[in-house]
Amino acid sequence: MILALETSCDETAAALVTDDGAVRANVVSSQADLHARYGGVVPEVASRRHLELVVPVVREALREANAELGDVSRVAVTRGPGLIGALLIGLAAAKAVAWARRVPLVPVDHLQGHVASLYLGEDALEPPFVCLLASGGHTLLLDVRERGAATVLGTTLDDAAGEAFDKGARLLGLGYPGGAAIDALARSGDPDAFAFPVARLPGLDFSFSGLKTALLYTVRALPQEELERRRADLAASYQRAIVRALVERARAAAERTRADTVAVVGGVAANSELRGALPGAVLAPLDLCTDNAAMIASAARYAEPVPYPDYLGLDAYA
Amino acid sequence: MLILAFDTATDVATSALVWDGEVLGELRSRAVTLLEDVDALLRRGGLRDSQLEGIAVGTGPGSFTGLRIGLATARALSFALDAPVAGVSTLDALAAGAPGATPVIDARRREVFTLVDGDPRVLPPAELDLVAGSVCVGDGAVRYRDVLSAAGASVPPDESDAHVPLARFHALLARDFGPAEQVEPVYLRVPDADRTLEA
Numbered sequence: 284m285i286l287a288l289e290t291s292c293d294e295t296a297a298a299l300v301t302d303d304g305a306v307r308a309n310v311v312s313s314q315a316d317l318h319a320r321y322g323g324v325v326p327e328v329a330s331r332r333h334l335e336l337v338v339p340v341v342r343e344a345l346r347e348a349n350a351e352l353g354d355v356s357r358v359a360v361t362r363g364p365g366l367i368g369a370l371l372i373g374l375a376a377a378k379a380v381a382w383a384r385r386v387p388l389v390p391v392d393h394l395q396g397h398v399a400s401l402y403l404g405e406d407a408l409e410p411p412f413v414c415l416l417a418s419g420g421h422t423l424l425l426d427v428r429e430r431g432a433a434t435v436l437g438t439t440l441d442d443a444a445g446e447a448f449d450k451g452a453r454l455l456g457l458g459y460p461g462g463a464a465i466d467a468l469a470r471s472g473d474p475d476a477f478a479f480p481v482a483r484l485p486g487l488d489f490s491f492s493g494l495k496t497a498l499l500y501t502v503r504a505l506p507q508e509e510l511e512r513r514r515a516d517l518a519a520s521y522q523r524a525i526v527r528a529l530v531e532r533a534r535a536a537a538e539r540t541r542a543d544t545v546a547v548v549g550g551v552a553a554n555s556e557l558r559g560a561l562p563g564a565v566l567a568p569l570d571l572c573t574d575n576a577a578m579i580a581s582a583a584r585y586a587e588p589v590p591y592p593d594y595l596g597l598d599a600y601a
Numbered sequence: 602m603l604i605l606a607f608d609t610a611t612d613v614a615t616s617a618l619v620w621d622g623e624v625l626g627e628l629r630s631r632a633v634t635l636l637e638d639v640d641a642l643l644r645r646g647g648l649r650d651s652q653l654e655g656i657a658v659g660t661g662p663g664s665f666t667g668l669r670i671g672l673a674t675a676r677a678l679s680f681a682l683d684a685p686v687a688g689v690s691t692l693d694a695l696a697a698g699a700p701g702a703t704p705v706i707d708a709r710r711r712e713v714f715t716l717v718d719g720d721p722r723v724l725p726p727a728e729l730d731l732v733a734g735s736v737c738v739g740d741g742a743v744r745y746r747d748v749l750s751a752a753g754a755s756v757p758p759d760e761s762d763a764h765v766p767l768a769r770f771h772a773l774l775a776r777d778f779g780p781a782e783q784v785e786p787v788y789l790r791v792p793d794a795d796r797t798l799e800a
C-alpha cells in the first residue's frame with residue numbers, strides 16, 4: 284500500500300492507495316476557511332497550519348483505511364511545484380515516516396499528480412489523451428502518451444484559470460474561493476449579457492489578464508445599484524469567457540495531437556459550466572479535482588521510487 | 602535514556618545522539634538534510650531507531666521554515682517510532698552552551714531574538730539590555746557584532762562553536778517528554794498578513 288502526503292498549497296492531505304489503484308483513504312483538510320479572510324492563500328498562514336495538520340491527516344487516513352504503518356510499502360509525497368515552505372513540511376514528514384519504516388520514498392510532481400487523478404478506481408483512463416489541467420495555480424494542456432509522462436502543449440502566459448476565477452470573484456464582491464462562488468451565482472445569470480473577450484493567441488497558450496481587466500472596467504462603469512442587480516449576469520458572462528477559452532484550446536489540442544479523448548483535471552474541472560461544455564470529455568471525479576493525496580499516490584505508481592537512504596537529503600522545488 | 606536531539610531553527614541544523622548524558626555523536630548540516638545526519642548518527646552508534654527513547658527538538662525562535670522542518674520531522678518520527686517528544690528553546694540551548702552569555706539569534710528585518718528575564722523576545726539589537734562585560738552568542742550576535750560591541754558587550758570570534766545551538770544541549774535540557782503535538786514552535790511574530798488585517 285502507498286501512503287501519500289500533499290501539502291503544496293492550502294490543503295493538508297494524506298491518502299492510502301493500493302498498488303493496483305484502489306483508494307482506501309483520501310483525507311483532505313482544507314484551509315479555505317482560514318484563508319477566506321485574506322481573500323487568497325497566505326503562504327506563512329498555510330505553512331503554520333500544515334505543521335498542525337500533517338500528522339493528524341496521516342493518522343486519520345490510516346484509521347479510515349483500517350491499516351497501520353506496517354502495511355505501507357512506499358511513501359509518496361509532492362515535491363513541487365507549489366509554495367516552497369508548505370512543500371517542505373510534507374516532505375519532512377514523509378521522509379521521517381519512510382526512514383522510520385525503511386521503505387522507499389516516491390517524490391511526485393504535483394502536476395503529474397493531477398493527471399494521475401484519472402488513473403484511480405474502476406474506470407481508470409488509459410493514454411493516449413489530451414489533458415486540460417486547470418487549477419488555482421496552473422493552466423496547462425498536456426499530451427499524455429503514457430502514464431507517468433506528459434508533454435506540455437500550452438500553458439498560461441499570465442494568470443491561471445482558477446486565479447482568474449478568484450480575481451473575478453473579488454471584483455464582484457464574492458467570497459473566496461472564487462470558482463465556487465462564481466459558479467453558484469452564474470446559475471441565475473445570463474451568460475450572453477456581457478461580451479467579454481477571449482484572448483486570441485497563436486498556438487495553444489492561454490491568457491486571462493485581458494479578460495480580468497475587461498471585467499474590472501465593466502464593474503467600474505456600472506452604478507452601484509445596477510452592479511447589484513446585474514452581478515449574476517456579470518458572473519455568468521465572465522465564467523462563459525473563461526470556459527470558452529479553455530474549451531476552444533482543449534479541442535484544438537485534441538485536433539493537433541489527433542487524440543480521441545480529452546480529459547479535464549484540477550480544481551477548475553469542478554466548474555459546472557466547464558463540465559457541461561465538453562460533452563464526451565473524461566472529467567476527474569469531483570473529490571479528486573482539488574488538491575488531494577490520492578492523486579499523488581496514484582502518480583507514485585508510475586514514478587521511480589528512491590530507495591533508503593538516498594532520499595534523506597531530498598529538497599523541494601517551487 | 603537514549604535521546605535523539607536536533608535543532609533546525611537557525612542556518613546551521615544541529616543534531617546529536619545522547620545516552621544518559623553522554624554524547625555519542627554530534628553533526629551539523631542544513632534543515633533539508635537533517636535526516637541524513639540522524640541516519641548517520643544512528644549507524645555510527647550501531648543503534649536502531651527503535652531503541653530511541655525520546656526526541657528533543659529545538660522550538661526556536663528562528664527561521665520559520667527551518668523551525669517547521671524540525672518540528673514536522675520530530676512529530677512524524679514520534680508518530681512512526683512511537684517515541685515521546687520534548688521541546689527545548691533554541692535560545693536556552695545557546696545559553697547552555699555559553700554559561701552567563703546572552704543568546705542572540707538573527708530574526709531578519711533588523712531585529713534579533715533574545716531572552717529577556719528568561720522569556721523569548723524579538724527586538725532591535727540596539728535595545729538589548731547589555732552591560733560592560735556582557736558576552737553575546739548566536740548568529741545574531743555575529744551579524745550585529747558592531748552594534749553589540751558599541752554597547753559594551755563582547756562577541757566570541759565568528760567561527761566559535763558558542764554561536765551554534767548544539768543539539769547536545771537540547772538533549773541535556775529536555776524535560777517532560779510527551780505527545781509530539783504538544784510541542785509547539787515559538788514564532789514570536791504573527792504572519793504579516795495578520796498584521797495588515799489588524800491595521
Ligand SMILES: [Zn+2]
Nearest residue numbers: 393397418574
Ligand atoms: Zn493542484
